[in-house]
Amino acid sequence: MKHYKLTFKLFFITFFALFSSIVNSEENNSKFNVYSGMFDFSDAGKKSTLIGFQHQNEDLNRDTFLGNFSPITGALVTADSAAYVYTGVQAQYKLGKINFIPSFTPGLYSKGNGKDLGHVIEFKSELQISLDIFSNSQLGFSYNHLSNASLGTKNPGANSYMFNFFKSF
Known part of the structure; x- marks a missing residue:
């Protein structure tokens, strides 16, 4: 029960912090990504549905020789009360109406009643x-891998897929 409460506290604190910063800003130039899918689909014993959200402030985008980069912040929670709160960077490459968006985000993980990934930092x-x-809207599909880079005594990792809906404001 303790992990369950901590999971939802982390998820909602992150959500309300992001939401209040957007509401209080005079110019909203934000992109939200709401997603749902399967956490750790490759582990039959520990797979679980997930839901999450991500925020991107498009005013902070930077064009570089490697592409368009921007910071992102988000959180996800699984049906097993595992949670991951993260912040990092993503790149965006456009080919007409299709977007390829790789990202890397360090974050804090709470296993709740879900899979033990071996460390709080993932x-x-x-x-x-x-x-x-x-x-101002996109539909997408994403695949990710969570790993603690061997910071813990074990590093089983988790592979997940999600269906995404993006909306710019």
Whole structure:
């Protein structure tokens, strides 16, 4: 029960911190990603549904010789009360209406009643592919891998897939 409460506290604190910063800003130039899918689909004993959200402030985008980069912040929670709160960077590459979005985000993981990933610090590597459906909306699919980079005594990792809906404000 203790992990369950901590999981939801982390998830909602992150959500309300992001939401209040957006509401209080005079110019909203934000992109939200709401997603749902399967956490650790490759482990039949520990797979679980997940739901999450991610925020990107498009004012902080930077064009570099490697592409367009921006900071992202988000959180996910699984049906087994595991939670991951993260912040990091993503790149965006556009090919017409199709977007390729790789990202890397270190974060804090709470196993709740879910899979023990071996450490509280985990790293998420992700690839999203999305399609522009309207001028300010996208639908997409993403795959990610969580790993603690051998910081803990064990490092089983978790592979997940999600369906994404992006909306810019």
